[in-house]
Amino acid sequence: MDTKKKDSIKLTPQRIAIIECLEGNTSHPSAAEIYSVVSEKYPTMSFATVYNTLQTLREKGRVIELSIDSGKMRFDPNTKPHHHLICVQCKNITDVHRKFALNLPEGERCDYEIIGNHVDFYGICPGCKKKK
Numbered sequence: 835m836d837t838k839k840k841d842s843i844k845l846t847p848q849r850i851a852i853i854e855c856l857e858g859n860t861s862h863p864s865a866a867e868i869y870s871v872v873s874e875k876y877p878t879m880s881f882a883t884v885y886n887t888l889q890t891l892r893e894k895g896r897v898i899e900l901s902i903d904s905g906k907m908r909f910d911p912n913t914k915p916h917h918h919l920i921c922v923q924c925k926n927i928t929d930v931h932r933k934f935a936l937n938l939p940e941g942e943r944c945d946y947e948i949i950g951n952h953v954d955f956y957g958i959c960p961g962c963k964k965k966k
């Protein structure tokens with residue numbers, strides 16, 4: 835994430851803490867997980883601040899909101915196109931950086947101009963496999 839961007843959001847210390855928590859974070863944390871990390875440093879920070887900051891970051895295209903986990907929204911600071919590998923048991927989300935030659939046949943595009951795709955792979959992660 836580029837924190838020096840011109841059109842950037844107003845950076846309060848609390849917002850910086852949230853951005854730092856997300857930077858390079860590949861665990862696709864939920865708002866609650868981000869809150870538990872930043873509230874250690876900023877005990878007075880409310881969950882609403884974390885949530886609202888995440889929404890602002892999303893609007894600015896700094897994070898992607900993932901609706902993979904039905905229980906909660908998960909956030910991804912990696913805004914480059916990539917795919918996900920999802921554990922159906924612990925909801926662990928792993929990035930997949932690979933281009934797939936997926937194509938929607940002409941007759942099924944409904945006149946859309948296709949700009950991309952996102953593939954979710956579901957499975958059981960090594961940690962959950964061990965627990966069995």
Ligand SMILES: [Zn+2]
Pocket residue numbers: 921922923924925926958959960961962963
């Ligand atoms: Zn798992």
Ligand SMILES: [Zn+2]
Pocket residue numbers: 862910912916917918928929
């Ligand atoms: Zn991701």
